[in-house]
Amino acid sequence: MSAPEPAGAGARRPSRQRSAVLALLDDLDGFRSAQDLHALLRDRGDPVGLATVYRALQALVDDGQLDVLRSDDGEAAYRRCSPVHHHHLVCRSCGTTVEVTDPPVERWAARIAAEHGFADVQHQVEVFGTCTDCSRRG
Template sequence: MSSPDTVPPARRQTRQRTAVLELLDELDGFRSAQDLHSLLRERGDSVGLATVYRTLQSLVDEGRLDVLRSPDGEAAYRSCSPSHHHHLVCRSCGRTVEVSDPPVERWAARIAAEHGFADVQHELEVFGTCGSCAAPPGR
């Protein structure tokens, strides 16, 4: 069993894996595996849905993708930066902004220490409405 700090070795670069990575690099916001599969098919890439799911999970395991779970449990994925960060996510359009915030890191460490926890990891997503979606029509 690997430690939480150990990143699994990268898998070999297959045509399907390359297609999924290239598509994710072109997109903004989080997308479901089904959405990605549909977009790949529209582009003419013959990648099976099961392969998309396996590829996404391996990319998450390698730290190359962020995964976000909706309130109904559906996972959505997007390319991410390698450094620790959090997300602002628009509930309307899905636009996502990566943010890093040292006060959040200090708060998480303080709360963990107060309760006797060690080796703490955290994820933070803040949901709201982006400026474009919140703006009245015609503005």
């Protein structure tokens, strides 16, 4: 049995459903749930099923084309993001999301991993707060 290809290696054949999900996400800002994406696809006249949307989203995450963010209640939300390693600053009220990079965070993660003997380390940092617009409204 051969080893699986690494994320982003294009191991999967493109499908109409994945293409439709990517095209939709290209038109949207912020993170969206699978249910939201399914409803928007159906509104556009694409008769894709919800289970197919979930499979397409997982494949796109596995291939490194989407980021996934889990809410406090465990619901996953998806967004098309840049291909470079980054983190997210997310508004708790409206969902506005800003991609950020921070070399000190990268150095900290590498140092902590090394101190504990971990190798092949990956990490995600999501910072939640309230954006300026929501703060003004609140």
